[in-house]
Amino acid sequence: MANDTAKQADDKRAYLEIRDVVKKFGEFTALKDISLDIFEGEFVCFLGPSGCGKTTLLRAIAGLDIQTSGRIVQAGRDISALPPSERDFGIVFQSYALFPNLTVRRNVAYGLENRRRPKAEVEARVKELLALVGLPDQGDKYPAQLSGGQQQRVALARALATSPGLLLLDEPLSALDAKVRMHLRHEVRQLQNKLGVTTIMVTHDQEEALTMADRIVVMNHGVIEQVGTPEEIYGHPASPFVADFVGTMNFIEAVAGGEGRIRLDGVELAARGAEGIAAGTPVTLCVRPEDVVARGVGEATPNSFAAEVQELEFLGSFFRAYLRAAGVRGTEIRADFSVNLVRDLGIREGMTARLALPTERILVFAGRAGAAPAA
């Protein structure tokens, strides 16, 4: 479904066009020439480590910290230089920013009361919104009397009250504890589906981005590393940074062998991504721990090799194995084996097992890039 949204969107004009946006704070460049299209009804996540520029980009879109140069067009209107009050968005912050001296009802009604609507209409709208976020009976309480999760729902209701065309969420779930966070992820996403409001959420939590977003924009050092659906980001990371930041990844130093093959010391593997790389070039081979195959692997299995199990770490629903391929110096390979698999194959520390890395699951990046991302 997410894929469809993106593809349909190719035909029509983007709802939000970001063009060549640069933001400088003194000498420091926080955003380096960002261009991005966001389509109507999409749920987009800006994902990246702290300091990557994701919040800066969100604040530029909101007009809270206007970009140094570049253009932002929302629904065909150039909003680049407009103050926040003349833009069309609702915003939810990590701190909730609920007005402490106003009841939940007055908080939600805050933006409506200013528009000189009839009182009854405002009341009805507030009631509707509180029902929508699952707090129909909490209208007369003050924010301090609610739990963190409830406060965040009120903040969401307040942001949605004026029916903005764009909903901005700045790390909305980060201040909540793990259980509540999981639950709210689901709820926020459902709410967004129901209302169809174009939404941008900033997060540093890759799991949050993978579970919630139609498309993820991975950012690092003020540039966009990759834009894609969660499946694309996870399965086909465009750079070693994305590969490392999203999920767990093995980075193995190797050398291209030509004709789609790569060599790690004694082991030679076929890899899809290695076709264009000249023999002898240093490359980095990436493979996810869950893609390392152990079941049904024999001498004849392509891309297979023997490896010693150095350590087996029990993580509840699965084991993480630390492996060292026979005849390969240096790199350790991490593999996730299900409890079943470990039991069936009798995998234990110190044994040698035959493993395979499926050709289509191996990513190859030229150079020794694997060393760069912070592990």
Add this chain to the structure above:
Amino acid sequence: MQTAASPRVRPRLGTDDWILRGTMLAVAALLFVGILLPLYALLSKSFQGPDGGFVGLANYANYFSNPALVYSIQNSVTVTTVATVITLVLAFFYAYGLTRTCIPCKSLFKGIALVPILMPSLLPAISLVYFFGNQGIAKELLFGNSIYGPIGIVMGEAYYVFPHVMTILLIAMSMSDARLYEAATSLGASRTRIFFTVTLPGIRYGLVSAFFVAFTLIITDFGVPKVIGGQYNVLATDVYKQVVGRHDFEMGAVVSMVLLVPAVIAFFADRIVQRRQTAALTARSVPYQPQPSRGRDLFYLIYCSLIGAMILAVLAMAAYASLVRLWPYNLSFTTYHYQFDLRDGGGWAAYRNSIEMASWTALIGTVIIFVGAYLVEKAKGFREGRAVLQFLAMVPMAVPGLVLGLAYVFFFNSPANPLNFLYHTMTILVICTVTHFYTVAHLTGVTALKQMDPEFEAVSASLKVPVYKTFWRVTVPVCVPAILDVSMYLFVNAMTTVSAVVFLYSPDTALASVAVLNMDDAGEIASAAAMGMMIVVTSAGVRLLHAILTRGIARRTQAWRKR
């Protein structure tokens, strides 16, 4: 990486931006006229001859070639240093007793320590005269030394600045991390070792800050040396004597400039120290809870009781002296000394003027100062404007009251000044007093505003609610306790201040605190004490009202303030 083709975005200013900038300009203009221009007038006066012509450094050369005047510098520094150190030591143990021991009645002791804030500094000096003066009841304790001179000044100043020093140390000591003490104890450190390695380093910024605050307050104070200084001249009394006694305005300006030096130095030193202190306490810190210890607790109970008794005794003596017919010969009670209209100094009208002046100061001052603090803290963008306003708000702290008052004389009394019509009015007294106490009130406002979520303004802009509406509906209600604090602070200080207004009152706008000074000057000491008591009672009443209001508001807003 960035192409030259993409032009800079020039953010368009919205209505909110214009409102904020306009208000900021207005507050900055007020401060500009209220502090910078008068200071400039003072500075230029110090380079002018009596005819107004430029004489270069001639006035300064005159000053420094006059041994009597230069001697005042040494006197000032001596008594100030001695009084500061004595106060620091006394207040240190008092604050220690209140925070690190298990003595009873802590809030009572805290309240007693704040009593001196309610009086003009003239009053403790008058009271000391009754204790140790030529007819004093305890003059034997001085072993033949006269109270009129350095001894009296040191005692009076120690009394006057005690609450300020004690409060700073109290805050510093209450912000201690229990985990450090646990760690030290578990490592086997002795009590003395813990004191020198944990306690003292923990409050070193508080100590330094208290030192500078006390030093500045004392060296710039005029009330105590005026009453009890005798022939011992200090800088503050020199300014007064040059201007009021000899009408030598140029020399008054020079002495003011000299007096400005230690105040400015102390101001910057304190700023530097405060900046370092910020990260002293983290959110993870565990507050220190003292454990009972009989010997120690008894010692501190006696100590705090003694200090508290002395503080109250000074107040009680002033009250007593104001009520007896003729000290020390006829000790029958009378309200005769409260018949102010029979005496020079302005009479009851002066008291009413003081109430009026303090009320206007509290009202107008609170509005201007809180709005100013809001602009400094919350006006997004326009960083230059905020920096200028913040600077202007800090300047009054570095300017002693006497210097400010004299600067106002030069600036507003100049016939060329279009604001000349304000001279000798109630308005100028209010402007001067608001300016005089601007900084502390401003910092109180800023501190309260800093505790508010920085995104309130962003949210309200996204909901298209104008900035002034959110200010009125959210910022002001949330900050009501701080706003009350500011208004009370301004009122009490306006009641008790002498230094700035002593140059600015007219026969129609005489003030109670100035009346204390003038009646004391005229030898009507009992009446001076009586007027001083009127100020104390009024200030105490306002403080009480403030406490009741604060408690009432706290109860009413409990639902949304609790966390």
